[in-house]
Amino acid sequence: KQEVTQIPAALSVPEGENLVLNCSFTDSAIYNLQWFRQDPGKGLTSLLLIQSSQREQTSGRLNASLDKSSGRSTLYIAASQPGDSATYLCAVQPSGNTPLVFGKGTRLSVIA
């Protein structure tokens, strides 16, 4: 059974710092991996999707990498801002159109 782990559960950093959020999964046979952002009391916003054949994806200040063989993904946030404060969720998709398996998230606080 696929399991997804995100460490740390919470992280607090000063504004302007570059940071890395970690995601690990137990079964390397994945179809894709998706990173989401969730603000308190809100839904999930898709940030980046990495197909299994890809190594990384970038969107603005965000860069997500994927190492399937080691079962790891990282989300890099450059020059963090207070508006980046949210919970970040990692999810893997075992095969096409199958449901996602989620980690429990990392709660990020960026302090001005």
Next chain:
Amino acid sequence: DAGITQSPRHKVTETGTPVTLRCHQTENHRYMYWYRQDPGHGLRLIHYSYGVKDTDKGEVSDGYSVSRSKTEDFLLTLESATSSQTSVYFCAISASKTGSDEQYFGPGTRLTVT
């Protein structure tokens, strides 16, 4: 937001009453999912659908049923609500038409069972 709406957005109900949550999408996506989110558990799959009248169970399906009579609507029913079903419920679609299978989520329904 991939045109996903959920109704109601908030509901308080009593133990033992039936409850139906609705997920509506406007873009004719084939795959739809219901998840629940609870502190300490994260998001867990309840049921999903791969087409009209085609559904399957997820990790936490006990006490829930679903129906999909039209492509655009996916209904989640709690036949007899229990306090353990107090949760935030999210509907999602898979944008399989784009070839990416990227999943998009609705705004959620906060359900409280008293």
